[in-house]
Amino acid sequence: MSNSTMTLLREQAYVGGRWIVAEDKARKWVNDPATGETIGHVPDLNAAYIDGAIDAAHHAFSTWRHTSVVERADKLLAWYDGMHEYAEELARLMTWEQGKPIGEARGEVDYAASFLRWFAEEGRRANGSTIPPENTQIAIGTVKEPVGVAAMITPWNFPLAMITRKVAAALAAGCTTLVNPANQTPFCALSLAILAERAGLNNGEFNVVTGAGKLFSERVCATDKVRALSFTGSTTVGRQLIRQSADTVKCTAMELGGNAPFIVCDDIDIDAAVEGAIAAKFQTSGQDCVAANRIYVHRSIYEDFIGRFAERMNAMKVGNGFDEDTEIGPLINEDAVEKAQSLIDDARDQGARIIGREQGAAPGSQFFMPTLVADFTPDMQVSSEESFAPIAPICSFDDDDEVIAAANDTIFGLASYVYTHTDARIRKFMRGLEYGMVGVNTMDITGPHVPFGGIKQSGLGREGGHVGMDEYLETKYYCIGGLPAV
Incomplete structure (x- = not known):
């Protein structure tokens, strides 16, 4: 493999619809686990850049939350089509930086893309409810609204699917997203950013923030601008993230260890x-x-x-x-x-x-x-x-x-x-x-149709299925009085 054969390999982070290189030239190097050879590098973004990414997602949320479910679906489906158009290159990129057998990598590309299609369709079904009132002169019910900016910390073992499973649900719900991919497999995340940009998600709705997960988690957990945090990884790290999220009372979804x-x-x-x-x-x-x-x-x-x-x-x-x-x-x-x-x-x-x-x-x-x-x-x-x-x-x-x-x-209970x-x-x-x-x-x-998740210390919440968007939606109750008597 060589960089020249990869059209989806990008050695930059993607923030606010722009491709960036850290001014301090700090980098994370990525190696092929099969050979030990260097594939390339990505920016090791410092706190100022992470805060800038948070601001970009926060600014984009004010617009994205008001887009129609049809527009959101169209962009997710365009992203889905892009993944299928470049399926073989995505699979080869995954095998290169993660080591996964190429047959399994091809399967993961299809699996990852399926979440884009599922949630493009599921976004239409974020239904509220009408509640029969006890007083006929009022109307009561609920509506579902996006929680806000959602941060995702994703693992290296499924470097495409663990991103789309989270991000597709959040975007369909009307949230904007910040993804911090594993340092071992950032190029898969950045390839998704290229295809997302082409699909029209180019104004801060989807951001890929490369660099240290510890610093990323510290910055997103400390700010009220980020309202949800989704993590896939070890139970030890998950416990720490829950503690870090407590001060800002974030919505947390955790897919943790198994046995x-x-x-x-x-x-x-x-x-x-x-x-x-x-x-x-x-x-x-x-x-x-x-x-x-x-x-x-x-x-x-x-x-x-x-x-x-x-x-x-x-x-x-x-x-x-x-x-x-x-x-x-x-x-x-x-x-x-x-x-x-x-x-x-x-x-x-x-x-x-x-x-x-x-x-x-x-x-x-x-x-x-x-x-x-x-x-x-x-x-x-x-x-x-x-x-x-x-x-x-x-x-x-x-x-x-x-x-x-x-x-x-x-x-554990996964x-x-x-x-x-x-x-x-x-x-x-x-x-x-x-x-x-x-x-x-x-x-x-x-x-994509499965409510994936565990109990006990294997996690909180579910990803996928008809409940997959729940992690990114708030239920708002309304009560309208002063209606004319019937």
């Missing part, structure tokens, strides 16, 4: 369950908040499942994401590799069986070979920590109540999965699992 259980009962087709577990575990090389983090298999099929899972896992190709055959790409940095190895070492020291190819076979310093950790126990770090790596901890269980209790024994063909079991697991999302006999649980 997803994947439960395989004894009444299923083992091969189907293995394929589901493989997909749930290894998408985005395991760097996914809804990835299966703990796999529980009924004791009667436990060893059979392990054998088939290991065979399928060991056949997966690990390599550069631009190779069409690659199924597992690099991790985002070497720290992630070190963490993955520490989880394996801890499990091995406590008696787990470690199954997989030697790590010495990895094609580079930021790759980690997929590994099965058999017979994990609750005391092992892999049981409680989100690995964000291609590590599959597996243990056995004997009865349903036991495995539900084990699955729920975590502060996604969960269960494979069973028994109706009564399906109902039991669906209600008993303390998670915001439960996938039954499938790991394909996301989409």
Whole structure:
């Protein structure tokens, strides 16, 4: 890859409809995780620039909030069309800076674009209500109004979809937006800005503010000009952002950490369950908040499942994401590799069986070979920590109540999965699992129509679905008196 082949690569921030370079020349460098080679740089904006971006979004809000739902929809749909026109370039840019296998990157482009279309249509349905009055000489009801400027801090693992899922909802609601993308993947965000500009979102409705997330969060949380904050990332950072937002009482939406259980009962087709577990575990090389983090298999099929899972896992190709055959790409940095190895070492020291190819076979310093950790126990770090790596901890269980209790024994509650063909079991697991999302006999649980989100310390609010705009709307009640008697 080279910069000359990329028409959507821009080494500038996008603020108030203008492309800017910091006057102090401060930069954040971006590297290809597969090769370590430098892709380019983006401005590391200081506090003054961030404040300028806040002002631009605040100024734009006074106009954007009064645009018709038809105009908002037209611009979101034009943006959607632009993403499809440049779909292959967007996918290749994603693979270049994030490392994701190119097939998965193409899938994410479609997924990301789908939120633009969904919320373009959903914006027409931000309905208020008419309330029957007790006094016939008054009229009462509600209207939905945009909350104001919305700031978004987005992660590197889904560098297009996590932006459009937030921004499309906010723009459709009539809010203006400030996006601070992850420093590892800013070019995907800036490519969206190019296409948004072409779609007519060029007056401060959509801003991409590159640079340190800590400084960005401090500035947006401290000002009343920003009324909503949406974050996808770790629970540790989410807690801090909630604290920072308290003084200005912001609307906060948090999609935080996960520790997803994947439960395989004894009444299923083992091969189907293995394929589901493989997909749930290894998408985005395991760097996914809804990835299966703990796999529980009924004791009667436990060893059979392990054998088939290991065979399928060991056949997966690990390599550069631009190779069409690659199924597992690099991790985002070497720290992630070190963490993955520490989880394996801890499990091995406590008696787990470690199954997989030697790590010495990895094609580079930021790759980690997929590994099965058999017979994990609750005391092992892999049981409680989100690995964000291609590590599959597996243990056995004997009865349903036991495995539900084990699955729920975590502060997290984002996604969960269960494979069973028994109706009564399906109902039991669906209600008993303390998670915001439960996938039954499938790991394909996301989409623009889905209210994505978790409970407990996995977050606040929902993204997507018909409730996705709620994070960016206020309900205003009205009471009109003095009506003539009927």
